[in-house]
Amino acid sequence: MIDRRTLLASSAAALAMPAVANAFTLDPVFRPQTVSIRSDLEPGQLLVLPRAHFLYFVEAPGQARRYGVGTGKAGLEFTGSAVIGAKKEWPTWRPTDEMIEREPKTYAKFKDNDYVEPGGPGNPLGARALYLFQNGRDTFFRIHGTTQPGSIGRSVSNGCIRMINDHVIDLYERVPKGAKVTVL
Numbered sequence: 001m002i003d004r005r006t007l008l009a010s011s012a013a014a015l016a017m018p019a020v021a022n023a024f025t026l027d028p029v030f031r032p033q034t035v036s037i038r039s040d041l042e043p044g045q046l047l048v049l050p051r052a053h054f055l056y057f058v059e060a061p062g063q064a065r066r067y068g069v070g071t072g073k074a075g076l077e078f079t080g081s082a083v084i085g086a087k088k089e090w091p092t093w094r095p096t097d098e099m100i101e102r103e104p105k106t107y108a109k110f111k112d113n114d115y116v117e118p119g120g121p122g123n124p125l126g127a128r129a130l131y132l133f134q135n136g137r138d139t140f141f142r143i144h145g146t147t148q149p150g151s152i153g154r155s156v157s158n159g160c161i162r163m164i165n166d167h168v169i170d171l172y173e174r175v176p177k178g179a180k181v182t183v184l
Helices: 004-021 097-102 165-174
Strands: 033-036 046-049 054-060 063-068 080-089 128-134 137-144 155-157 180-183
Touching (some): 054 165, 063 165, 080 137, 128 165
Antiparallel strands (some): 046 054, 054 063, 080 128, 080 180, 128 137
């Protein structure tokens, strides 16, 4: 039979367990830092290297602010050139029809309706979103925050480029609408 002290101790340990299980430490290589970059890149543009899991914001000739990112799963990643066509703080979100079709259980609450997830701390787009446009049209790809910080440095998204919320807030303040984005 369990005595009261053992019951209380095990209950306290069980309550503490989720906090330990959800602890996250970002690898220092993925923290924002100033780095050298090719001097022929124009200040104000973004360069994303998905396989290396880095996004570069060119600040001056030969100098960039580098951020760690999470990128798209194989076959779902965005590549090419775009511009930042819109910027939003605490954006709303709805998965694309393709996402719902690919993962019907994950996105069941969006099936056969027009529900849109409101902006806020639980929204998958996180604190900020930069919308990628080509030829004046939304590509439905984003550079955005995330509720899954453990995805930074991995290729696990449905194609978007994920960042730690504090990092995307920093980037959001630096990048103007219309900035060129190149994803290699």
